[in-house]
Amino acid sequence: MNQYIVHGNRPLFGEVTISGAKNAAVAIVPAALLVDGVCRIENVPQISDVTLLFSILESLGAKVRVLNQHAVEIDSHAIHSTKATFDQVRKIRASYYLIGALLGRFGEATVAMPGGCNFGVRPIDQHIKGFKALGAEVTEGNFVHAKSKGERLVGANIYMDVVSVGATMNVMMAAVLAEGTTTIENAAKEPHIVDLANFLNSMGADIKGAGTDSIRIRGVEKLAGGTYGIIPDQIEAGTYMAAVAATGGQLLIKNIIPKHMDCISAKLMEMGVYIEEMDDTLLVRRSEPLQRANVKTQPYPGFPTDMQPQIAAVMTLAQGTSLVTEAVWSNRFRYVDELKRLGAKIQVDGRVAVIEGADRLVGAPIQACDLRAGAALVVAALAAEGTTEISQVQYIERGYEDLVGKLRSVGADIQVIDVPDEEMCAGHIG
Ligand code: EPU
Numbered sequence: 001m002n003q004y005i006v007h008g009n010r011p012l013f014g015e016v017t018i019s020g021a022k023n024a025a026v027a028i029v030p031a032a033l034l035v036d037g038v039c040r041i042e043n044v045p046q047i048s049d050v051t052l053l054f055s056i057l058e059s060l061g062a063k064v065r066v067l068n069q070h071a072v073e074i075d076s077h078a079i080h081s082t083k084a085t086f087d088q089v090r091k092i093r094a095s096y097y098l099i100g101a102l103l104g105r106f107g108e109a110t111v112a113m114p115g116g117c118n119f120g121v122r123p124i125d126q127h128i129k130g131f132k133a134l135g136a137e138v139t140e141g142n143f144v145h146a147k148s149k150g151e152r153l154v155g156a157n158i159y160m161d162v163v164s165v166g167a168t169m170n171v172m173m174a175a176v177l178a179e180g181t182t183t184i185e186n187a188a189k190e191p192h193i194v195d196l197a198n199f200l201n202s203m204g205a206d207i208k209g210a211g212t213d214s215i216r217i218r219g220v221e222k223l224a225g226g227t228y229g230i231i232p233d234q235i236e237a238g239t240y241m242a243a244v245a246a247t248g249g250q251l252l253i254k255n256i257i258p259k260h261m262d263c264i265s266a267k268l269m270e271m272g273v274y275i276e277e278m279d280d281t282l283l284v285r286r287s288e289p290l291q292r293a294n295v296k297t298q299p300y301p302g303f304p305t306d307m308q309p310q311i312a313a314v315m316t317l318a319q320g321t322s323l324v325t326e327a328v329w330s331n332r333f334r335y336v337d338e339l340k341r342l343g344a345k346i347q348v349d350g351r352v353a354v355i356e357g358a359d360r361l362v363g364a365p366i367q368a369c370d371l372r373a374g375a376a377l378v379v380a381a382l383a384a385e386g387t388t389e390i391s392q393v394q395y396i397e398r399g400y401e402d403l404v405g406k407l408r409s410v411g412a413d414i415q416v417i418d419v420p421d422e423e424m425c426a427g428h429i430g
Contacts (some may be wrong), residue, residue: 006381007413011249014410020230024192026094037225086112100173107148130171155180292320309376316344335373363388
């Protein structure tokens with residue numbers, strides 16, 4: 001088991017290059033199953049969620065050829081199985097995309113109920129509603145089994161009851177090869193929705209309206225293959241912005257799409273952080289004390305829930321009392337107890353966290369409980385005085401490519417150590 005050891009209270013200076021977007025990659029890699037040919041995907045982030053998906057695809061019969069650190073070729077011509085077992089999917093929530101992709105291409109999918117980060121009830125009723133509307137029979141138990149009633153799925157008008165990233169993408173995948181036209185109303189609008197649509201279109205699909213709340217998909221006979229580059233990761237970039245906001249200093253954050261960053265930049269600017277936008281780069285500087293702010297998470301283009309823990313970590317050091325309202329997930333404040341170990345003053349009441357800014361945080365042993373929670377602990381540890389030991393960092397490595405290497409390159413004193421399992425457990429009693 002790895003641990004991060006952080007000697008904090010040092011400003012960050014330098015340049016960081018952002019990797020491909022995790023939440024786009026974890027949809028686009030399964031979507032390669034829809035392609036009856038070879039697709040080359042570039043700007044793929046090197047993270048454990050993606051590696052896991054490669055191995056699942058291989059077990060289904062896809063040929064996955066890693067071309068270099070960030071490019072892969074997937075040949076899904078000879079898929080021989082439409083079933084993914086619990087052992088394969090238990091660590092990765094995004095495995096639900098296997099259902100839409102396999103159902104869309106082969107008319108059948110059997111996928112164990114997915115794992116992933118636990119921050120409240122994570123239903124997939126909207127995904128299933130969409131598959132049923134397209135003409136699939138769906139049963140749920142330990143496995144989700146979806147099977148087309150006819151030879152092909154048939155396009156339909158689907159109105160989503162909640163704005164769901166996963167359901168929007170999953171139904172889009174199921175619909176690309178269906179007969180006729182599908183519309184998804186009340187669709188999610190996140191950048192990764194647009195990225196998946198662009199990927200599918202570049203393979204031969206006919207999807208319009210991605211990025212609005214109404215998406216129209218005209219079914220095509222076949223997706224033939226092609227080359228596609230994944231967009232940069234909005235949340236990875238936001239996490240480095242939060243890090244420099246917490247520590248002070250100046251970072252040039254390269255390879256971003258500025259428009260995607262607006263919702264995060266606006267909040268940090270409100271807190272006194274200087275941000276300058278240049279083509280595909282952001283200059284982020286914090287030299288003045290941080291000011292309090294309120295934030296409420298919302299679907300895109302609102303403030304992203306996946307940045308909520310990191311901005312809360314920054315708010316622990318702001319002057320005054322900040323309010324954080326989590327409106328997407330029912331239980332995404334589990335990291336708060338860990339921040340409190342560093343001296344943060346936070347009270348949680350349901351979906352609202354009240355954060356009383358402190359002058360300083362002080363290092364302590366703490367534990368990540370999910371991906372973004374882990375990122376928030378790193379942000380806080382970088383600003384804290386003394387030494388912080390962060391355990392359970394495998395959660396962080398699910399979604400951040402080389403976080404430690406990138407932080408070290410901008411002056412952070414952070415290292416990875418390998419700790420025997422028993423020692424880790426003993427360290428966390430009480
Ligand atoms: N919901 C339903 N029914 C459904 C689906 C969702 O009620 O069928 C509810 C959820 O309970 C939640 C809300 O709708 O309250 C939004 O859920 P959504 O489906 O949008 O989330 P998701 O697709 O499961 C993705 C990201 C999450 C991110 C959310 C929201 C991936 C693999 N995961 O999850 O990312 O928090 O969208 O933006 O794309 C992360 O990267 O750390 C992460 C958790």
